[in-house]
Structures are given as structure tokens and as C-alpha cells.
Amino acid sequence: MKLDKKDHKALVLWAADCAEHVLPYFEKEYPKDNRPRKAIEEARSWARGDEPMKMSVIRSAALAAHAAARATENPAARAAARAAGQAVATVHVAGHAGAVVYYINKVVEAVLAGQVNIARERAWLRRKLADERFQKHLRSIVLK
Template sequence: MEKIKFVDAELSETIAELLGKYDHKTLAIWAADCSEHVLPYFEEKVPYDERPRQAIEAGRVWVRGEITMSEARTAAFAAHAAARDTDDAAACAAARAAGHAAATAHVASHAVHAATYAAKAAAFSSADVSDNTAKERNWQLKHLLDLGGGGQS
């Protein structure tokens, strides 16, 4: 896989600062939503591999209390394995975003990593890396604010 330089948008700092105001389950929902937003970059390249989609769903199911944190974490590991199995940068980043979304059930701070990998997936999907990164980060911030604070974790 060719190494592509990722330069994050300035908005990433704003997002990171806001995350402390959100409860664990809201962060898990946001991480799943961020990952699902870029999942097509993985599924276009590897349509037969369900591991990233299953990881995103595991994060959502954990929020509903239908699986344990350990089960969500297992799904996270599977999504990261899917990332290692692809040589496309955008697909790899999208799978990693899904892995971190599921891992948010284990530790809330994985949400920021899900969002960063989602921004990387968007960036690596086109020649206009910085514009795609900014668009993705803007979507993430708007979506986070739309979810509301949800209380402290």
C-alpha cells in the first residue's frame, strides 16, 4: 500500500475538545455514525467482507445493551483485521474507523480515533485530500452537535 500523507483539518481540535462533554453511549453512537459515513470506501473495494459493517453494528448493539463490551471488542479486532487485509488506503482507513467505533464500547476515547480514521478514509478517497478532510470533519462536528451533550460519562 502506498503511503499517503494525511494532514488533518484544524476542526479536529475543536471536535476533540468537545468530546469530553458527551457521555460514553453518545460517543459510541457518534463513532458508529462517523464510521458508517465512510464505510462505502471499504465496501466498494472489498464488497464481500462484512467485518467492518459488523463492527459498526456491534457498537450500536452495545449501546442498546444487547451485547457485552467484550463482544463489541471482538468485533473491533475483526474490523482491524479487515483493514490489514486490504491494500487500498481509503478502504483500510474506513475499516479502522469501524474497528475504533466498536472499541468505543471498551473505552470512550476510541471515538476520536474512529472519527480521525473516517477523515482519513475521506481524504484518501480522492486527489483533493485537504478538501475532503475538511468536509468530513465539518460533517462530524455538525453531527456531534446534533446528537447533543447527553450528560457526562
């Protein structure tokens, strides 16, 4: 599905919001590592129109977030960093938004041992998925 620019920017903001929702699981473990947060900020900057898309900047931000993920052995922190990398990658290819959902679920699974209310987290994610502008697009991504 092809998105117009307005919906693409809205999808990027949506992906950034979702990734930021789980980012505390990374930042709690690695408070001085700002690579995932910078990836989210880069995504938002493009979506707000602060700068044109520069593939080198988007790619660098995504790769940095994924490098942060590889540097941790904590499954929740790793998945949160990967969600940030996928959020910024949504600037280039809208389909990366589906991977943000995947990694949010990985965070929830990783912290099931009483650290998070899974029903509350899944309800939050369902509300985010309910955005009518993206339902058809996200459904096609998630159900592939």
C-alpha cells in the same frame, strides 16, 4: 473525563454513525467482507441495550475490523475499516471515539483526488463534533 452510562451509549452511537459514514469506501472495494459492518452493528447493539458488554465480543469485533483493514492496500478502505474497529472499541473505552475521527480524516485525505468533496465531508464531521454532550470529552481526546 468520565461519562455516565447514558452519555457513553450516546457516544458509541455517535462513533458508529461516523464510522458508517465512511464504510462505503471499504464496502465498495470488498463487498463480501462484512467484518467492519459487523463491528459497527455490535457497537449499536450494545448502545441500544440489546446485550450486556462482553469484552470478548467487543474485542473480537474490533480485531476483525482491524484484520480487514490490514488485508487491503487501498488507503481509504483501510481507514474506513479501522474507523469501524475503533467505533466498537468505544464500547469498552470512550477514548476510542477520537480515533474514529482520526480515521475519517484519513479516508478524506485518501480520496482527495476528486472522488469526494472535502469541504462537504469536513462540514459533515464538524456537525457531528458539535454535539454538546461530547465536545469537552472529544476535545480532550483529539487534542492529546
